[in-house]
Amino acid sequence: EVFVFSNDENDELFNVQFSFVGLGQGNYRIQSTIANGRIYEYIAPNMGLSQGDYEPVVQLIAPNKLQIATLSAAFLPSDKTRLNTEIAFSSNDQNLYSSLDDSNNTGFAGKFNLKQALVDKIWTLDAIASLEYIDRDFRTIERFRNIEFARDWDLVNPLGDQQFMMAGLTYKRDSLRMINYSLESLRFSENFTGIRHNFLTDLQLKNTKIKATGSLLKNDNEQTETDFLRFYSLVKQHFTNKWVGVKFNTEYNNRKEVTSNVPSLLNHKFIEYELFAGVGDTAKVYTEFGYNFRTTDSVRFNSLQNVNKTNTYFIRSKLIQNKQADLSVFASYRTIDNQFVKDEEALNSRIIYRQQIFNNGISLNTIYETNSGSLPQQEFSYVEVEPGQGFYTWIDYNENGIQELDEFEIAQFPDEAIYLRVALPTTRFIKTHQNKFSQSLTLNPSQWKSSSGFKKFLSHFVNQSFLLVDGKNERKGSSFKLNPFDVDNALALTLNLKNSLYFNRGKQRYSTIYTYLDTRNKASFSFGEQEINLQSHQLQFIHKLGGFWLFDLKGSISENESSSNSFTNRNFLLKNATFNPKISYIYNKNSRFEIFYVYKNKDNQFGDLETLQSQNVGVNFFMAKKERSSLNANATIFFNDFTGNQNSPVAFQMLEGLQPGTNYTWSLNLQQ
Numbered sequence: 001e002v003f004v005f006s007n008d009e010n011d012e013l014f015n016v017q018f019s020f021v022g023l024g025q026g027n028y029r030i031q032s033t034i035a036n037g038r039i040y041e042y043i044a045p046n047m048g049l050s051q052g053d054y055e056p057v058v059q060l061i062a063p064n065k066l067q068i069a070t071l072s073a074a075f076l077p078s079d080k081t082r083l084n085t086e087i088a089f090s091s092n093d094q095n096l097y098s099s100l101d102d103s104n105n106t107g108f109a110g111k112f113n114l115k116q117a118l119v120d121k122i123w124t125l126d127a128i129a130s131l132e133y134i135d136r137d138f139r140t141i142e143r144f145r146n147i148e149f150a151r152d153w154d155l156v157n158p159l160g161d162q163q164f165m166m167a168g169l170t171y172k173r174d175s176l177r178m179i180n181y182s183l184e185s186l187r188f189s190e191n192f193t194g195i196r197h198n199f200l201t202d203l204q205l206k207n208t209k210i211k212a213t214g215s216l217l218k219n220d221n222e223q224t225e226t227d228f229l230r231f232y233s234l235v236k237q238h239f240t241n242k243w244v245g246v247k248f249n250t251e252y253n254n255r256k257e258v259t260s261n262v263p264s265l266l267n268h269k270f271i272e273y274e275l276f277a278g279v280g281d282t283a284k285v286y287t288e289f290g291y292n293f294r295t296t297d298s299v300r301f302n303s304l305q306n307v308n309k310t311n312t313y314f315i316r317s318k319l320i321q322n323k324q325a326d327l328s329v330f331a332s333y334r335t336i337d338n339q340f341v342k343d344e345e346a347l348n349s350r351i352i353y354r355q356q357i358f359n360n361g362i363s364l365n366t367i368y369e370t371n372s373g374s375l376p377q378q379e380f381s382y383v384e385v386e387p388g389q390g391f392y393t394w395i396d397y398n399e400n401g402i403q404e405l406d407e408f409e410i411a412q413f414p415d416e417a418i419y420l421r422v423a424l425p426t427t428r429f430i431k432t433h434q435n436k437f438s439q440s441l442t443l444n445p446s447q448w449k450s451s452s453g454f455k456k457f458l459s460h461f462v463n464q465s466f467l468l469v470d471g472k473n474e475r476k477g478s479s480f481k482l483n484p485f486d487v488d489n490a491l492a493l494t495l496n497l498k499n500s501l502y503f504n505r506g507k508q509r510y511s512t513i514y515t516y517l518d519t520r521n522k523a524s525f526s527f528g529e530q531e532i533n534l535q536s537h538q539l540q541f542i543h544k545l546g547g548f549w550l551f552d553l554k555g556s557i558s559e560n561e562s563s564s565n566s567f568t569n570r571n572f573l574l575k576n577a578t579f580n581p582k583i584s585y586i587y588n589k590n591s592r593f594e595i596f597y598v599y600k601n602k603d604n605q606f607g608d609l610e611t612l613q614s615q616n617v618g619v620n621f622f623m624a625k626k627e628r629s630s631l632n633a634n635a636t637i638f639f640n641d642f643t644g645n646q647n648s649p650v651a652f653q654m655l656e657g658l659q660p661g662t663n664y665t666w667s668l669n670l671q672q
Contacts, residue, residue: 002042003056005031007401018054026052033381034402062095066139080117086110092139107138123173128182134162136189153186153194154219154226154253160189168198176204186219194219207238224264226255241281247274254304267304269297280318287317300340309337326354334372345478346372347433359447369436370482375472375491377428377526382408382419392419393657397569397647405527406567409649412657413665428526431475432491437484441465462502470494493522493531508544515540528566535559550584560653572650573605590624602654610644612654629672638663 003016018028018040029052031041043051067090074084087110093102112131119125136159149155168182180200187193196217203210214231229252236245249272255264272294280286292312297304312334320327331349338344353366382392382403392408393416411417443463448455471490473481487493496519503512515538522531536558543551560574582596600614618636642660645651658665 002027003040004042005039009401016056017058019057019059020053021055021057023053024050026050026055028052028054028056030054034404062097065091065093065096066141067091068140080120082115083113085112088138088140090137090139092137104137107135109134109138123171123177126170126172128166128168128170130164130166132162132164134164136161152215152217153196154217154228154255155192156221156224158188158190158192158221160191163187163189178202192219192221209234209236209238220258223258224255225258226253228253242277242279244277245275247276248272249274262302263299263304265299267299269304271295284321285318287315287319289313289315305339307339311335311337324356326352328352344431345480347480348372361443361445361447363442363444364439366439367437368484369434370480371434371436372475372480373432373434373472374429375432375524376426377430377524379424379426379526380405381422381424383422384418385420387416387418388414390417390419392421393417394419395647395652397649399647406564406570406649409652409657416657426526430491430524432472433475433480434470434472435481435484435486436468436470438468439466460504462505463499464502465499466496467498468494468496487520490522491524491529493520495520508542508550511542513540513542514538528564530564530566530570531562533559533561548586550586552582552584554578554580554582562653567649570649571606572653574650574654575603575605577601592622594620594622596620604644604650604654607650608644608648610642610648610650610654612643613641614655615639629670631671632669633667635666636664638665 003014006013018038020026027042027045027050028040029043031039033039040054045051068088069090070086070088072084072086074082076082088108090107090109091105092107093105110133114127114129116127117124118127146152163186165185166182168180171177171179178201180198182198184196184198185194186196194217196215199212199214201210201212210233212231212233215229217226217228219226219228229250231251232247232249234245234247236243250270252269253267254269255267256262257264272292274290274292276288276290278286278288282288290313292310292314294310294312295306296308296310298307299305300307312332314330314332316330318326318328329349329351332347334346334348336344336346347370349368349370351366351368353364355364356362382394384390391410393411394403394408396403397407398404408419408421441464443461445455445458445461447459449459451459469484469487470493471484471487472492473486473490487495497517499516501514504510505513515536517534517536517538519534520531521533522529536556538554538556540555541551541553545551556576556578558576558578560572560576562570562572564570577600579599580596582594584592584594586592596618598614598616600612602610602612602614604610616636616638618634621633622631624630638658639662640655640658640660642651642655646655646660
């Protein structure tokens with residue numbers, strides 16, 4: 001018998017999971033991909049040979065155990081000699097239910113370090129040595145090698161016991177002069193042997209700083225031989241309040257096959273030069289500018305060839321810095337001369353400005369950024385998780401039993417949040433130029449509270465404004481769109497405009513807040529574009545009656561628009577009105593009881609013209625105890641008068657996950 005996909009509830013259905021078992025090793029293959037996974041189909045064997053790559057099998061995760069014991073010791077036979085050692089044992093049983101292959105459960109590792117002071121005067125000279133042995137079966141819970149270890153040694157699937165040896169010399173004179181040389185050897189018993197020379201110097205000679213690091217690696221394994229050179233250097237000359245400098249950076253990795261002498265496709269080489277100069281104090285006000293040139297080589301047609309040359313011009317500066325204002329500017333312009341593809345240009349910049357005037361009565365913060373990058377044509381899949389661990393819920397709008405991309409909604413209740421959206425790998429990218437502009441402005445005349453007349457009246461008000469425009473436009477040719485407000489043809493866009501006007505902010509005495517909000521969000525996916533716009537006006541009044549009662553009245557009108565060029569059922573234009581009075585009894589700062597009423601009217605101006613009149617009444621209770629525990633309980637009854645197709649995305653949006661008619665909700669949250 002074989003398994004066949006079906007969405008017919010009358011069939012005998014099985015929940016089957018497939019695993020990749022190797023090319024030509026299975027009897028199933030992928031037929032299609034849907035929102036939450038894949039559909040597999042059976043392929044009959046041909047002359048007894050399997051034609052698929054998957055089987056309806058799942059490898060069970062067995063209970064396992066990893067134990068580690070370590071012992072370290074240090075010995076100082078004299079003031080000039082220091083010895084320390086560390087040994088570790090591990091026991092890694094990958095299946096506690098089975099005794100098969102238990103012979104390789106245990107492993108051993110050891111490390112020995114020596115530091116000997118050869119000269120200890122105004123300057124010091126130390127000899128250092130290290131020896132490590134790591135058994136092939138030794139396991140650790142966390143990484144103990146640095147993250148660049150495999151790249152430093154150009155490792156490709158090393159096997160066997162590890163043996164590492166190092167010997168070196170370190171010269172120091174005060175804290176400003178240091179030179180170090182070391183010779184390292186790394187060996188994996190089955191397929192790798194490598195020798196690496198390391199050099200490091202960091203010198204401050206009066207007004208001249210010299211810094212250099214380098215390494216030269218030569219290794220051999222069964223299939224390849226590698227020479228790997230890395231070198232970086234910096235020379236910087238300081239004057240009274242000026243400086244000039246030069247940097248040099250190079251990397252050359254030459255790997256070739258032992259048998260054929262053919263260079264590896266991973267071979268690469270780059271050489272980078274940089275000149276820079278500056279004036280000022282980098283801790284206060286300064287300007288630095290420079291030029292960077294880089295050539296990059298890669299393998300083409302079995303030889304290392306130049307693939308591009310880049311020229312970069314940059315400036316870094318802090319032009320203003322005081323208690324009232326800050327201004328910093330960074331800009332980088334790069335041209336890329338590609339040998340085999342179209343040339344490119346890139347512009348990256350950031351301007352940050354902060355200003356406070358009139359005794360902090362006006363505060364302004366502005367950030368402007370440009371970036372050259374790429375936008376992925378993203379695809380998604382939805383994965384089922386435990387209730388409450390996800391963000392999305394699935395609604396089978398067309399009732400075909402198949403989970404499709406346009407049938408997932410953001411869950412309104414925790415028990416329905418059983419899906420996560422996972423971004424799938426993609427190779428499709430669009431080159432973009434990004435403009436990002438953000439600004440906040442605060443008007444706070446509270447310093448006039450001791451005045452009289454009109455100034456006294458103004459001191460009750462505070463106005464806060466915030467604007468964010470983040471748009472990505474397709475990059476074409478050598479032109480850059482520097483206007484952040486030119487967003488009509490943007491591939492991706494986030495635009496937020498919010499203004500809040502406060503009266504008696506935070507005083508709970510005739511406190512009034514008017515908020516205007518205008519947002520636009522546009523995203524590009526592999527299946528098309530989707531845009532959501534929201535505009536709202538909200539007025540809130542808060543007043544405390546006596547010592548225990550708090551009256552809160554809130555009203556709003558808004559317009560919510562959604563448009564998608566791929567999923568027409570997600571196109572709607574909602575006009576909303578909300579009225580929400582609430583009265584609270586505040587026993588103390590840690591306990592309160594609330595009664596509230598909410599009236600909502602929603603009209604869809606597009607498509608099926610759905611309408612909703614909703615009323616709900618509820619109570620809420622909150623209690624906290626010494627900031628260590630809290631209890632929050634809520635009960636609400638909803639009366640939803642809905643007209644239209646309730647099995648649609650617009651209905652889910654309007655009903656907020658509820659059903660037409662009478663609904664009851666309750667929640668109880670205890671935090672300890």
